[in-house]
Amino acid sequence: MPQLKRRHFVLGTLGAAGALVVGWAATPAASRLVPGAPLPAGNGQVALNGWVKVGSDDTVTLVMTQSEMGQGTHTGLAMLLAEEMDASMSQVRLEQAGFDAIYNNQAMILDALPFRPGDEGFGKRAAHQVVGKLLRTIPGLSGTGGSSSVTDQWGPVREAGASARLMLVGAAAAQWQVPASECRTEAGRVLHPASNRSARFGELAAKAAQQPLPTAVKLKAQADFRVIGQPQRRIDNAGKLNGTATYGIDVLPPGLLYASIAMCPTLAGRVARFDAKAAEALPGVRKVMALEPVAASLVGTGSTAGGVAVIADTPYHAMRALKKVDIEWDHGPAASLSSAEMIDRLARTLDADAGNARLDTGGVAAALKSAARTIEVEYRVPFLAHATMEPMNCTVQFKDGAATVWAPTQAPGFARAAVAKALGIDAERVTLHVTYLGGGFGRRYFIDFLVQAAQLAREAGGAPVQLIWSREEDMTHDFYRPAYVALCKAGFDAAGALVAWQTTSAGSSLGAPSFMDNSTDGAWNTAYDFPQARVAHVPVESAVTTGIWRSVAHSQNGFFVESFIDECAVAAGKDPVAFRAGLLAKDARHLAVLKRVAELSKWGEPLADGPDGTKRARGVAIHRAFGSIVAQVAEVSVTPERQIRVHRVVCVIDCGLPVNPNLIRQQMEGGIVFGLSAALRGEITVARGQVQQSNFHDYTPLRIDECPAIEVDILAGTGAEVPPGGVGEPGTPPIAPAVANAVFALTGQRLRSLPLRLA
Amino acid sequence: MTTTTLKINGQTATVSAEPDTPLLWVLRGEMKLVGTKFGCGKALCGACTVHLDGQAVRSCVTPLEAVGGREVTTIEGLKGREADALRAAWTEVDVVQCGYCQSGQLMSACALLKATPKPSDDQVSDAMRGNICRCGTYPRIRAAIHLAAETAGR
Numbered sequence: 001m002p003q004l005k006r007r008h009f010v011l012g013t014l015g016a017a018g019a020l021v022v023g024w025a026a027t028p029a030a031s032r033l034v035p036g037a038p039l040p041a042g043n044g045q046v047a048l049n050g051w052v053k054v055g056s057d058d059t060v061t062l063v064m065t066q067s068e069m070g071q072g073t074h075t076g077l078a079m080l081l082a083e084e085m086d087a088s089m090s091q092v093r094l095e096q097a098g099f100d101a102i103y104n105n106q107a108m109i110l111d112a113l114p115f116r117p118g119d120e121g122f123g124k125r126a127a128h129q130v131v132g133k134l135l136r137t138i139p140g141l142s143g144t145g146g147s148s149s150v151t152d153q154w155g156p157v158r159e160a161g162a163s164a165r166l167m168l169v170g171a172a173a174a175q176w177q178v179p180a181s182e183c184r185t186e187a188g189r190v191l192h193p194a195s196n197r198s199a200r201f202g203e204l205a206a207k208a209a210q211q212p213l214p215t216a217v218k219l220k221a222q223a224d225f226r227v228i229g230q231p232q233r234r235i236d237n238a239g240k241l242n243g244t245a246t247y248g249i250d251v252l253p254p255g256l257l258y259a260s261i262a263m264c265p266t267l268a269g270r271v272a273r274f275d276a277k278a279a280e281a282l283p284g285v286r287k288v289m290a291l292e293p294v295a296a297s298l299v300g301t302g303s304t305a306g307g308v309a310v311i312a313d314t315p316y317h318a319m320r321a322l323k324k325v326d327i328e329w330d331h332g333p334a335a336s337l338s339s340a341e342m343i344d345r346l347a348r349t350l351d352a353d354a355g356n357a358r359l360d361t362g363g364v365a366a367a368l369k370s371a372a373r374t375i376e377v378e379y380r381v382p383f384l385a386h387a388t389m390e391p392m393n394c395t396v397q398f399k400d401g402a403a404t405v406w407a408p409t410q411a412p413g414f415a416r417a418a419v420a421k422a423l424g425i426d427a428e429r430v431t432l433h434v435t436y437l438g439g440g441f442g443r444r445y446f447i448d449f450l451v452q453a454a455q456l457a458r459e460a461g462g463a464p465v466q467l468i469w470s471r472e473e474d475m476t477h478d479f480y481r482p483a484y485v486a487l488c489k490a491g492f493d494a495a496g497a498l499v500a501w502q503t504t505s506a507g508s509s510l511g512a513p514s515f516m517d518n519s520t521d522g523a524w525n526t527a528y529d530f531p532q533a534r535v536a537h538v539p540v541e542s543a544v545t546t547g548i549w550r551s552v553a554h555s556q557n558g559f560f561v562e563s564f565i566d567e568c569a570v571a572a573g574k575d576p577v578a579f580r581a582g583l584l585a586k587d588a589r590h591l592a593v594l595k596r597v598a599e600l601s602k603w604g605e606p607l608a609d610g611p612d613g614t615k616r617a618r619g620v621a622i623h624r625a626f627g628s629i630v631a632q633v634a635e636v637s638v639t640p641e642r643q644i645r646v647h648r649v650v651c652v653i654d655c656g657l658p659v660n661p662n663l664i665r666q667q668m669e670g671g672i673v674f675g676l677s678a679a680l681r682g683e684i685t686v687a688r689g690q691v692q693q694s695n696f697h698d699y700t701p702l703r704i705d706e707c708p709a710i711e712v713d714i715l716a717g718t719g720a721e722v723p724p725g726g727v728g729e730p731g732t733p734p735i736a737p738a739v740a741n742a743v744f745a746l747t748g749q750r751l752r753s754l755p756l757r758l759a
Numbered sequence: 760m761t762t763t764t765l766k767i768n769g770q771t772a773t774v775s776a777e778p779d780t781p782l783l784w785v786l787r788g789e790m791k792l793v794g795t796k797f798g799c800g801k802a803l804c805g806a807c808t809v810h811l812d813g814q815a816v817r818s819c820v821t822p823l824e825a826v827g828g829r830e831v832t833t834i835e836g837l838k839g840r841e842a843d844a845l846r847a848a849w850t851e852v853d854v855v856q857c858g859y860c861q862s863g864q865l866m867s868a869c870a871l872l873k874a875t876p877k878p879s880d881d882q883v884s885d886a887m888r889g890n891i892c893r894c895g896t897y898p899r900i901r902a903a904i905h906l907a908a909e910t911a912g913r
Contacts, residue, residue: 070857070894233853240858241846243794243834247859250793258788283760314788315797316780389798389806389859389893438796438859439893471799662853666899670856673895696803696891705884707897 032136032156033163034213035100039063046209048167050102051160052081053095058188058202060087060164062157065097065105065142066149067410068236069440070670071728072663073149075235077157079660080150083227084161084220085168086185087201089235096434097142099413099427104141106132107152112518114358116525117624140413140427145299145445145548147626147726150659154723162217164208171207172199222657231662236436248408248435249393249468256395257286259456259467260318263307263477266331266689267543268293270306275326279310284317287459288325294448297414300479300547301511304448307473309456311465319470331689334543339383339483339686342542346485347378350506355536356514358524367500367532371491374500375571379488379563380753381556383684384481384549385699390438391474392449396457397464402429403454404464408437410444418447422454441674442548446479475699476691479547480684482508484519484556488564496572498583501530503560508546509539522557522625522733527590528565528583544686550674551729554625558733559679559740559754562621566741567750576620576741577603584622589722593631593654593715594622600713601633601650610637616647619742621734627725628655632672634708634738636746642758644680646708646739651731654715656722661714664727668712671731676708677701679736681755763823767792768836778824783807785823786833794834794862798891805890808863809833815870817889834862841872844911848903856894864890868904877908 035050044056053061062081066073078092097103110131115124135141165185172190173180176197183192191198222229239245264270276288288310293303308325312318353365368374395406396419403423409415412432420427437444453467469477484507491500509517517537524535549555569579577598584590597620598604607616614637622631635648651668658664681700685692693699740751749758760775767790774789781800786792786809795818798806802817809818810832845868855861864887871878871886878886883904892900 068857070855072856233850234855236858237850237853237855240855240861241849241865242837243792243862245858246793247796249797252791252793314776314784316776316784316788319784320777387893389796389804389857389891391797436859437857439857441893468797471801471804666853666856666896669898670895673897674893677893695801696799697801701891701893702895702897703889703891704887704897704900707895707901710898 032102033160035102037100046205048164048208049160049213050100051157052164054164054168054201054205054208056202056205058091058200059093060085060091060201061093061095063097064094065103067144067434067437067440069144069410069437069444071667072234072660073144075232076150076659076663077153078235079227079232080153080157081161083225084158085165087188089227089232091188092235099139099142099416101136101139102156104135104138105143105148105152106135108143108146108148109135109141111146111148111626112516114515114518140417142413143445144410144440145442147728147730150724151627151726158219159217162219163214166214166217167208167211168201168204170211171204175207228659229657232660233662246435247390247438248395248406249390251395251406251435251466253395253397253464255463257311257313257460257463257465258315258318259309259311259465260315260322261291261307261309261452261467261469261473262322262325262327263473264305264329264331265476266305266329267334267337267545267686267691268303268305269332269334269689270330271308272328272330274308274328278326279321279324282317282321282324284313285310285321286313287311288321289456289459291452291455294451296479296511296545296547297411297445297447299445299510300545301508301541302543302545304477304545309452309467311456311460315468334689337543337686337689339544343380343483343485346506346540347380350485350487350504350538352487352489352502352504355504355538356517357534357536358520359533359535361532361534363532364500364502364534368489368491368502371499372494373571374489374491375567376487376489377564377567377752379486379560381484381559382682382754383483383544383686384678384682385475385478385684385693386441386443386549387475387699387701388439388441388443391471392469393467394450394453395464395466396453397462398423398454398457399462401425403457404431405450406433406435407450408435408444409450410437410440411447414447415450418451419454422451423458441550442552443478445548472694475694479545481549481555482510482546486560488560490564490568490571492572498568498572499531501533503564504536504538505556505560506538506540508541509537510546510548514539519553520557521552522554522623523561526561527587527624529586530583543689550671551625551732554623554729554733558621558623559736562623562734562737563740563752566737566744575604580622589654590622590624590629593629593652596713596715597631597633597650597652600652600711603633607635610647614638615746617742617746619738619740619745621738621741623733625730625733628653628727628730630668630730630734632734632738634735634742636739636742638747638758644739644743644756644758646676648709649735650711652713652715653727653730655725655727657724658714658716659724664714665712667727668731669710671729672710672735673702673707675732675735676739679739679754679756683755765826765831766828767831768833776823778822780823781819782809782821782823782826782831783818786818792833792835796859796862798860804860805863805867806860808866808890810866810870813870813873815867834865837865837869841869841907841911844907845869845872845903847910848907852899852903852906854896854899854903856896860890860892864892864900868900871904872908872911876912878904
């Protein structure tokens with residue numbers, strides 16, 4: 001393929017029926033606007049770059065790389081495009097991205113590199129350059145996770161919109177024989193005020209596609225934003241309120257068959273033998289077959305269990321027949337595993353001075369030794385399930401050596417590769433349709449259920465097969481948030497000032513090699529200015545399948561750090577907010593968030609008893625994750641049955657530039673409820689190698705009557721110069737410590753283990 | 760396999776399914792009405808909520824043979840003053856996130872408003888505590904029900 005200079009790109013030619021076929025000859029190395037292969041267009045649409053198509057019907061189509069799992073990314077990214085194109089939100093449509101390298105999620109991968117926020121040193125720049133170069137060449141690294149969607153596309157989607165806008169303006173200027181500089185854009189039109197002329201984007205699209213691709217674009221100044229920063233409604237409301245939104249479990253390709261699976265109840269176990277005679281005799285049954293365990297993808301450990309699946313004409317025929325299959329299990333090496341013993345062993349063997357230290361100022365041991373006073377405590381968190389409302393499912397059709405996949409997945413690139421491998425075909429022979437996700441929380445980064453569906457489809461004679469896991473299979477065959485133990489030590493001088501801080505955790509590193517082990521995220525890179533500090537992690541793997549879970553390592557480290565800092569405040573005889581403020585004195589953003597949450601929660605003022613006369617108390621926590629700083633104050637009481645009730649949560653976030661205040665609030669509320677479910681009740685236990693919880697009766701998320709009132713404030717102003725941070729996950733880490741700290745303030749009991757249980 | 764006649768969303772439909780088949784799977788598998796969601800299979804989460812003669816029931820534990828001549832209403836057929844008010848309020852308040860549980864939430868909320876046009880907070884809790892939402896939309900569900908009660912009553 002000839003290397004052409006960018007200004008010579010041929011952008012497209014008009015087809016016979018007015019359809020425009022668009023192609024670019026090469027990819028400029030530094031740009032994410034131009035894909036390596038033509039972006040398909042047609043049906044009255046033209047492509048103006050790798051992200052934007054304009055239709056003669058005035059629709060503006062954004063190529064969507066991100067999976068919508070509730071976090072509102074479809075709305076947020078549509079806003080970025082509408083802003084720079086001067087399109088109306090109602091004009092914007094979405095179309096799923098292909099696998100070109102321009103669609104790789106660079107922010108998610110770069111954010112996983114081990115550099116502290118604010119580090120702009122040579123090492124970070126060099127690593128970003130090397131990894132960034134790889135990310136621009138290897139396709140299929142798109143993915144939704146790490147609260148990274150807006151951060152990743154803040155540049156490319158706005159540039160794509162601005163570039164498309166320039167081409168539309170160029171087309172209008174040429175048509176009207178006026179200088180482009182005299183034209184402006186507004187609400188999907190190009191205007192020439194001097195001659196009082198205007199044209200709709202749709203009228204200009206075909207001509208715009210013949211304009212040269214701009215070699216530079218000027219993005220709007222913040223002061224000129226009219227979409228970004230305004231509370232926008234979600235664009236996916238209507239279909240989710242009338243039953244027409246399509247999740248993975250809802251796809252209905254013609255001739256669809258259904259499959260149900262029973263996996264070995266023991267972790268990583270497999271099928272020894274099975275007898276399907278009785279099942280096969282039942283009506284509607286097509287096939288009964290065994291499936292092997294499937295290993296975790298990159299962000300977890302272990303393998304799911306093998307199982308037996310039934311393919312049948314309807315979902316219920318498959319489920320009913322499955323119960324009639326006589327299965328003998330090979331329980332495998334995990335058959336004696338106990339999570340309680342495992343966690344006790346983690347605690348017994350944890351050496352505070354061991355592990356990979358991401359932060360070590362060098363003088364912790366000496367500072368602790370010479371301290372006037374030290375405290376040393378142990379914290380624990382359990383395994384947790386994701387328990388998305390939509391159970392794992394996937395639909396695959398394998399016909400004529402090619403596969404079509406309909407999947408609720410967070411990782412389309414991994415998903416496509418995994419299906420291709422399972423079927424022994426090239427990835428190019430797999431067409432993947434990403435549906436809406438009925439929750440993700442990290443679970444749908446894994447490809448186990450896709451591989452199973454592909455293996456079933458291979459035996460279905462060309463018919464599409466929809467594999468649906470029961471809730472019980474979903475609960476007992478998750479990639480669980482790992483259990484962790486942390487040893488925390490602090491030293492104080494004679495005046496009560498903190499002089500040394502040391503935390504060492506042990507547990508799964510989610511399969512990461514040591515240089516990429518992010519198990520201390522949210523512990524080694526806090527904003528606290530400790531005189532001496534060491535933060536380390538000891539990788540200890542088990543047979544329990546583990547994986548990323550909303551906020552990943554922040555989910556445990558937020559609890560460890562923000563509980564222990566509260567203990568330090570108490571040990572130092574200081575108010576918890578004042579003590580934190582002292583250690584955050586050099587960080588204006590953290591200080592502003594902390595001050596605001598104290599104001600809004602009336603921290604320091606007496607808290608009224610509940611209407612039933614029960615005492616209430618407040619607790620505070622502040623945590624930075626995925627580029628955003630969140631502080632929360634929880635108000636709690638304890639029932640006569642010793643149950644913790646959370647009545648009100650005040651939440652303040654500085655997420656840099658707020659893109660959509662409405663969705664930021666939604667994500668704070670959702671993150672708090674998700675974290676609170678875990679803090680108050682979430683616990684997966686394993687006995688004899690088997691997960692003990694099976695459905696929502698024994699793994700019970702918060703229900704509406706237990707949900708606190710939540711007030712969210714978005715700090716505007718301090719973050720105005722800062723590009724947007726993530727919002728999908730940062731709401732989760734602070735809630736458990738905020739509640740635990742409130743429980744301490746109320747009862748004097750320091751709860752160092754999740755879920756929080758009063759003695 | 761037996762043939763059963765059902766009244767669904769104002770129409771009569773004939774389905775071929777074993778009498779013990781849960782209504783959920785008749786709707787999703789036979790009738791291709793996939794707006795009603797599968798969540799737990801044990802009446803623990805409320806994602807599968809439909810109306811039988813206006814009463815909210817969990818279709819995942821309702822066998823086909825128990826439906827009889829009662830009118831089945833699913834999210835696809837949910838209409839009327841309360842339903843319109845609820846959908847408008849859900850949109851106004853921007854309740855949904857992933858949206859998977861919301862068919863069931865709306866079915867429960869609609870049954871509540873039909874029986875109790877101006878529910879108290881406690882009545883909202885009682886009617887809605889069977890519907891789990893992992894995205895944590897509860898504060899907005901509560902606000903939207905109160906808003907819909909106000910607008911539907913006008």
